[in-house]
Amino acid sequence: MMENLNPNSYRFDDYLKRRDSLDFYADDPMAQAVVRHYCGDLWEEVDREARSLSRKVSFRWKELAEAAALPEKRPAVEHFDAYGRRVDRIVRPLETELLEREVFSEALFSERTHPWVKLVKMFLIYQLGEACIACPVTCTEGLVALLDKFADTRELMRIRTHCKEGLDGRFAIGAQYLSEIQGGSDVPANRVEAVEEGGTWRLYGNKFFCSATHADYALVTAKPRGSDAVALFVVPSWLPADEEKRTRNGFTIDRLKWKMGTSELPTAEITFNGATAYPVGPLERGLANVVGIVLTLSRLTVGLSSAAFMTRAVREAKAYAEFREAFGQRIDRFPLVASQLAGMERTAQRTLAGAFRLYRSFLGLPDGLKGGLAADEPDEVRKLRFDVRELIMLQKITAAWDAPDVIRGAMSIFGGHGVMEDFSALPRLYRDAAVNELWEGPRNVLLTQIHRDLSRVRGWYPPAEFVGRILEGAPEGPVKELSREAEELLSGPITHPVNGETMDRARRWDRFCQRLTQLYQELALEEVDNAR
Structure with a gap:
């Protein structure tokens, strides 16, 4: 046997053994406590399902996600086959396809899967990062929700079944193509045209940012x-007669985007050249339904996935800090490191608790999500619906803003190893979190929307009452302070004109929304702690 002459005998084996044996759910007492408290009488079923799925997520699926994230395995588009025919095939690694197939086989959106079970499974799956899974799962949820309300034709009902229950043993994947080059979040500025030709709707024009381009339906x-x-409209990627050969339904994939994060996820520029499309919901209510149902669900999920990213990052940072020694002692015993870890863990835990508390309110909405506020509903129901709508946006901007900070802090615990792509998943999670913040409306857009919403309803729902309801159970002092600030900040505009006064109000509005949401999250975490 050759003698090891390397004087550097330092090894990470103990850390790797600890990290790679961690079970995302079984080794997370806080996640278990959150499930037990917020899932109510169903918690035992949810807990059982979570433990079963976590054994897949924590080991096999984690390994598949790590392998698929290698730079040489990034997705590509094959525009032409060997015979010069335009095919526009998305080429992805086997690990991604296996992971996707196994995740969607969990039947997350089936009638037999309870919403709480779905939520907890999604929380565990999102701890893998994007992995070409998070976005497709979220988009499919929005597609299913819309079809549950409006599927009224044979084609739409087939698509609904394909997504929810599967066909021939395979579950379909959904996507959302909203953005155009002249306006990402400005959906009313869309120029893609729908033309009814011989009783069939066809689409013409360009979409500029189309994630999950490999999906079955968009x-x-x-x-x-x-x-x-x-x-x-729902646009199949392939019409039934062309599905086996994967011949595109009247559109081309012009190019794939080169993104900072979510690198495993194919995002493309697409041109529709007469694609067959099925209208879903009233034509004149498309914008209301996409905002009130589709984007609302996606924003709800951004908050959950941000909590998932933070949870995994903190878990791995703590495991490393308990292993690594410097200056003769474990680094988790240095007060600065211990304080940093405690702060990051607190943020991850309150974000998770807040996501579950909000989901509990979401499940309590009569008749679920709607495309806007119904004037014919009782005031109490209208207020509840408004509360949930605004909290979803508040949670989205707050959780998505906090996540990169927490993951960056977790990376710093590793020192120089924190930025090594092959040392841990944290650099990938950090990039994914940064991109996650931009999905479904970046911070400035949603801050403006929340200000506009509260200004519009103040005739029947005063800002102070909104704050009081959101923060029910909080200490009186902070509630009064935030109520007064809400009244003041809503007394003037934050969008125009551009001068010192409006910019100051806009900055204060940003800070106000962050504080309001974080206090809501702290209340949610306090609920869990008091119930333990």
Whole structure:
């Protein structure tokens, strides 16, 4: 046997053994406590399902996600086959395809899967990072929710079944193609045109940012010819007769985007050249339904996935800090490191508790999500619906803003190893978290929308009452302070004109929304702690 002459005998084996044996759910007492408290009488079933799934996520699926994230395995598009035919095939690694197939086989959106079970499974799956899974799962949820309300044709009902229950043993994947080059979040500025030709709707024009381009079906916004209204359509990637050969349904994939994060996820620029499309919901209500149902669900999920990213990052940072020694002692015994870890863990835990508390309110909405506020509902129901709508946006901007900070802090615990792509998943999670913040409306867009919403309803729902309801159970002092600030900040605009006064109000509005949401999250965590 050759003698090891390397004087550097330092090894990470003990750390790797500890990290790679961690079970995402079984080794997370806080996640278990959150499930036990917020899932109510169903908690035992949810807990059982979580433990079963976690054994897959924590080991096999984690390994598949890590392998698929290698730079040489990034997705590509094959525009032509060997015979010069335009095919636009998305090429992805085997690990991604296996992971996707196994995750979607969990039937997350089936009638037999309880919403709490779905939520907890999604929380565990999102701890893998994007992995070409998080976005497709979220988009499929939005597609299913819309079809549950509006599937009224044979084609739409087949698509609904394909996504929810599977066909021939395979579950379909959904996507959302909303953004155009002239306006990402400005959906009313859409120019893609829908034309009814011989009883069939067809789409023409360009979409500029289309994630999950490999999906089976996409929700697409378009304006019917001669109308300024934005309508919603479901566009199959392949029509049934062409599905086996994967011949595209009247559109081309022009190029894939080169993104900072979510690198495993194919995001493309697409041109529709007469794609067959099925209208879903009233044509004149497309914008209301995409915002009130589809984007609302996606924003709800961004908060959950941000909690998942933070949870994994803190877990691995703690495991490393308990292993690594410097200056003769473990680094988790240095007060600065211990304080940093405690702060990051607190943020991850309150974000998780807040996501579950909000989901509990979400499940309590009569008739679920709607495309806007119904004037004919009782005031109490209207207020509840408004509370949930605004909290979803508040949670989205707050959790997505906190996640990169927490993951960056976790990376710093590793020192120089924290930025090594092959040492841990944290650099990948950090990039994914940064991209996650931009999905479904970046911070400034949603801050403006929340300000506009609260200003619009103050005739029947004063800002102070909104704050009081959101923070029910909080100490009186902070509630009064935030109520007064809400009244003051809503007394003037934050969008125009650009001068010192409006910019100051805008900055204060940003800070106000962050503080309001974080206090809501702290209340949620306090609920869990008091119940333990």
